[in-house]
Amino acid sequence: MSEAISEPVIALGRGARSLRRLLREPLGAFGLFLVVAVIGAAVFADLLASADPSRISPRDRFMPPGAEHLLGTDQLGRDLFSRVLHGGRIALTVALGSTGVSLLIGIALGLISGYGPRWLDNVLILLFDAIKSFPTVMLALAFVTLFGPSLTAVVVVVIIINVPGYARIIRTQTIALKNAEFVTAAQSMGASTARILRVHVLPNVIGPILILASMDIPVVIAIEAGMSFLGLGVRPPTPSWGAILNDGFASIRESVWIVVAGGIPIILTTLGFTFLGETLRDVFDPRLKAR
C-alpha cells in the first residue's frame, strides 16, 4: 500500500528533476520557450491584437509590416498580426483536441486488441494496416471530397490517421504485460478484466504513448495548415495559418509579407513542439529513441 501513497510524491520529485534536465538541454529549453510563447499568444490573442481578424478594409490592402499593422495586411486589408494570433487558436485547438480524441480511441482499441479475443485482434490489426496503407494526404483528400471541407473534416482525418499508430503501440505493450506476474496474480485473485486493464495495464502503457502523442502534435498542426492551405480545412473568413499562407501564395507577386506571416508561425510552432518532444523523450524514456 505504501507504494501507492509514495508514487505521486516520487512522480512529483521526478517531474521537477526532469524539468531541470529539460532546461539544461539548449534545444529543449528553446522548444519549451517557443511552445509557451505560441500557447500564450493564442490564449491572449484578444488582448495582444486589438484589430478584428476578419474586418475587411479595402483601402489598407497589401500593407507591409508597420506600427499600425505589426505584420502588415492581406489582400482584403485584414490585419495579419491579429489573424496569425487567432489562427494559432485554431491550430492549437485542432492539434490538442484531435490528438486527445485519437489517444482515447487508440488506447481503447489497443487494449481491446491486446487483451481481447484473438479473432478481434486480427481484424483490428488488418484494419490498422489498411488505414496505414493510404498515403496521408490522399486519405484526407478522399475524405474531404465525400464529406465536404470543414474543421470537423480536418479533425476526423487526423483521428483516422493517428489512431492506428497509438492502438498498435498500446496493443504491443498490453500483450507484453498480459503475461506479467502482477497481472496474472490479479487475475488469479478474481479481478475483472476491466479492473485489470484500468489498474494494472493502463498505468504501465500510458507514459510512452503520451510522449509519442506529444511528438505527433507538430504533424497534426501541419495537417491542419496543409488542408486549410488547399482550401479543404477551415472555411473563410475564419483565420488559419494555412489559409493565410494560401492568401499570400495567391498574391505572392503583390506582397511577400502575407506568405511570411502565414509560414513563420507554422515553422516556429512545429519546431518548438518537435524540439520539446524530442528532448522530453530523451529525458523520460530513452528506449523510445529506437523507434
Added chain:
Amino acid sequence: MLNYAIKRLGLAVVIVSVAMFLLFSMIYLIPGDPASVALGPRATEAMKAALRERMGLDQPIWVQFWNFYSGAWTGDLGTEILSERPVLTVVMEQLPYTVALIVGGISWSVALGIPLGCLAAVRRGGWVDRIVGVLSVAVIAVPSFVIAIYALLIFAVWLQWLPAIGAGEPGEPGDQLVHLILPSLAVGIGWVGYIARMVRASMLEVLEASHIRTAYAFGLPDNQIIYRYALSIAILPTVTLLGIGIGQMLSSAVFAEIVFSRPGVGKLVYDAILTRNFPVVTGAVLVTTAFFVLLNLIADLIVGALDPRVRSNF
C-alpha cells in the same frame, strides 16, 4: 526468398482489399447519395437517376461492392464524369509526373542524408554532429508545403534562378529536369533529416561491431573501413525507411504539384475535388495506395536481396 516474397505479396493483396473496402464504405456512407454529391445541387432528378443507373447505384450494396472490387482488380476504376474517359487512363497519364517528383525527392534525401548521417557518426559529439542533429529535426518538423512555398519565393520569385511553375516542355529532358529541382527538393528535404538520423544511428552501431575492429586490426585504410565496410551495412535500414518514406513523399508531392502547378496525381485529385469529379478521386486514391503498398513490398524485398543474412532466413 521466393516463399517470403509470396507471403509478403499475399499480405499486400489483403491490405489493398481492406483499403478498397474502407474506401467503398466511405463512398457509401456519404450523407445524401453519391450521384447528387457528384452532380451538385442543380441537377435534376432525371439526371441523377441516369447517373445512378450508370454507376450501378440502383443495385444491392454487396453487388455494388463486388462490381467495384472486381472492377478495380481488372483495372476498371469507372469513368470520369465529364469526359467519360476511363479513370485508370486518366490517372496513369498523370502518374509518371508524380513518380518523377518522388524519385527526385528520394535522390535529394539520399544524396544529402547519407553523407550527412555518415559524417555525423564519424564526428560523433563534435560540432558537425550537433549541427546535423538540429538540422535533421528541423527539416523533419517543418511541413513540406511551407518549405515548397518559401523555396518558390526565394529561388523563383526573388533570385529567379529556377522556374516557378510547370513541369517543363514535353520532350525536353533538360528543361524538365530544371523544373524538377525545386519541387523535388521540397518533397525530399524532410527525408534528408530522417535518413541522416537513421544512417548516423546505424553507423554508430556498426562501428562498434567486432568485424570493424577486425578490419582495423588488418590495417585496412580508415576510409575503406568507414565508407565500405561499415556504411554498406549501416545503409540497409535506410531502404526500409525509404519504403515507408515514399508514402509520405506522395503526400508532399500533392502539395508540391499544387504549389508549383505541376501536372501529376496530386494536382489531378485536387482539381477533381474542386469539380466534384469523384470517380477520379477514388480511382486516384486507389492507384496511389496500391502503388504505395507495392513500393513497401519492393523495399522489403530489396533489403532481402542486399543483406545476405536476411536472405538466408527465408
Added chain:
Amino acid sequence: MPVLSVTGLNVRFSTEDGSVHALKDVSFDVPERRIVGVVGESGCGKSTLINAILGLLAKNGEVSKGSILFQGDRDLTKLGATEMRALRGEEIATVFQDPMGALNPVFSVGQQMVNVQYRSGLSKAEKRKRASEMLKQVRIPDAEAALSRYPYEFSGGMTQRIAIAMALMMEPALLIADEPTTALDATLEVATIELLQELQVKIGCSVLFISHHLGVVAELCEDVVVMYAGEVVERGTVRQVFNDPRHPYTVRLLECDPARQKKRMRHLPTIPGEIPDLRARPEGCIFAPRCHRRFGACANTPPDMETGTGHVARCFLADQPEPVGAQG
C-alpha cells in the same frame, strides 16, 4: 632479439569519473618463434594490452609511460597512425574471440581475404589464389567455392579457421590471438589449437595467445604472463609458473582451475574479494586486499623479483613460495 618487448607500459583512460589507470608497469617479452600465453580474469587488462600493441586504443585512452618495441627497433607507442596501419595485418596480425562477428556479414569471404592484401601489389587473380591456398591450409573444404560464400554460411569453427587463415596469409612476424577458442566447444577447441600450433611452426611467427583457459595455455604456450588488475603479477616459462608459482594470485588462480582439481569438491573454489576499482588504484600491492599472505610491507609497491631465469613475480614473498593447495 624478442619480436615484441613491452617495458614499463602504462595506459590511462580519461573518463567522466576521472582517470582510469588500466595498465600499470607492464613488462614482458615475446621471443622469436615462441608462443606466449597471457592469462587472467576478465577485466584484468588483456584487451587494453592488445589495443595498446595494435595502436587501437579508444580515443580517451593513451600510453602514459613505457615502450612497446617491435623487432627491436620500432617503438609502437611512438609510431604515427599511418606507420601503425602499415604494420597491422602485414607484420602483426590478429584473431579475435567472436568468430561469427569477426568477419563482415555483407561481403563474401573471398572479397574480404582479397581486400586485406591491398598492399601486396598482386593481381586480383593472384590474391584470390593466395586466399584459396590459405583456406586449404586451414582445412576449409572446397576452398575455391568457399571464397564466394558469405560468413553466415559457415559454422563457428569454420569461421574461426577462416579468420586464422586471413591473419596468417600475410605471414606476419607476430600473431595476436585474443581468446580464439573461447567461443568454440571442446572438440573444436583442440582442433583449432593444433592447427594454430602447426601453422605457427610452418610460418615461423611468434604468437601472443590471450586466454583465461589455463589448460589451453599449458598445452599450447611456452611462456606465460599472468595479469591481474592491469599489472603483470608473474611471468616465466609455463613450467616455472604452473609448477612453481611465486605470486599468491597465481597460486589462487591455479587452485581455482577446475581442470586441476585433485579431489572432487562440492563447490568450485573462488578467490574471495573483488578486482579493485581502477579509478582509485590503491597504493602498494594491487592484490593485497584479497591476499591471505599480506603483511605490513604490502602497503608499498612490491618489486619485480626474479626467482629463476626469466621467472619474475611482483611480490615481496616471491622467494618464499607456499605449497600449492596450502590454503582453501
